[in-house]
Amino acid sequence: MRGLALALGAAAALAVAASPAAAERRMFSYDPISPDAKRLTGAGLTVLFEQGLLSARPIKVLATGVPAQALLRKAGPKDLGKGGLASMPGVDTDAALYEVNGTVEQGKVYVRAFCPGSKRLWLSFSRIALRHDLRIQAFGDDPKAAGQARLCGTLDFAYRGEWRLPTGGPPDPNEDWTDSLNGPR
Numbered sequence: 001m002r003g004l005a006l007a008l009g010a011a012a013a014l015a016v017a018a019s020p021a022a023a024e025r026r027m028f029s030y031d032p033i034s035p036d037a038k039r040l041t042g043a044g045l046t047v048l049f050e051q052g053l054l055s056a057r058p059i060k061v062l063a064t065g066v067p068a069q070a071l072l073r074k075a076g077p078k079d080l081g082k083g084g085l086a087s088m089p090g091v092d093t094d095a096a097l098y099e100v101n102g103t104v105e106q107g108k109v110y111v112r113a114f115c116p117g118s119k120r121l122w123l124s125f126s127r128i129a130l131r132h133d134l135r136i137q138a139f140g141d142d143p144k145a146a147g148q149a150r151l152c153g154t155l156d157f158a159y160r161g162e163w164r165l166p167t168g169g170p171p172d173p174n175e176d177w178t179d180s181l182n183g184p185r
Contacts, residue, residue, distance in 0.1 A: 023050035023057070025165060029064055030134050030157030037136075037155035040114055042066070045136075045157060049128055056128035058098055061110070061136075070110040072098040075122050080139055081148035085124065088151055091137060095124035115140025115152035122149065133158050 029046045032038040037045075043065030049058045062069040075097045077084025085093045100114075100121040101107045111121040118140025126135040134157045142150040 023052045025049070025059075026051050026056075027163040027165060028128065028130075028134075029160045029163060031160050032155070033133075033158050034154060034156035036138075036153035037157055040138075040153060040155060044160065045134075045155075046163065047125075047128060047134070055096075058096075058123075058125055058128065060105075061100075061123070068106045068109060070107045071101040071104050072123070073101055075099040079149075080122060081142075081145075088139075088149075090154070091151060092124060092126060092135060095126055095135070095137065097122055097124050099123075111140070114138040115150075117143050118150075118152070121152075130162065131159050 025048065027046055027048050029044060031044045032041050041063060043063070046062040046064050047058050048060040048062065049056045057074075058072050060069050060071055077086070077097065079097070079099065081087075085091050085095070085097065100110050100123060102111050102120065107121075111118060114123075115121050115138055120141045122139040124137045124139070126133075128134065136155045136157070138152040138155065139149040140152045142148050
């Protein structure tokens with residue numbers, strides 16, 4: 001009986017630790033390195049995400065150099081049409097997929113910029129981790145093939161640094177870096 005109580009207590013503690021309430025919000029900034037990333041983001045991209053016990057979940061993408069941001073929501077492979085990511089050549093099939101919410105903030109601007117002609121935009125993210133580069137692939141609904149998405153761009157970024165979360169305004173790139181080794185150049 002005592003063993004069962006200990007097992008239940010451990011399971012409850014693990015559930016609490018893995019719950020969204022235990023997630024920590026963080027912001028990493030990235031410099032563009034691929035042609036698509038340079039063309040679409042200019043000065044780079046910042047990702048606001050929740051760091052959980054086993055993974056990171058992006059919440060927003062922010063243009064580093066201008067005040068433009070897009071809210072993200074979780075998406076599934078079926079959102080991209082038959083076969084999802086696996087049906088598209090040159091696509092990272094194990095990436096996490098999110099849809100840009102086109103109804104809030106500058107979501108519509110992101111859709112138009114990343115996938116001209118599309119009405120919806122999905123972004124797939126490679127692993128988000130401290131001091132690791134990031135790959136984002138952009139997908140839009142294909143106006144020529146209803147119910148099917150198309151790859152609009154592959155954006156590769158070099159890790160730049162971590163921001164302290166803002167307390168009342170946008171982060172100040174001259175003061176708000178948490179990692180001085182990777183601060184502004």
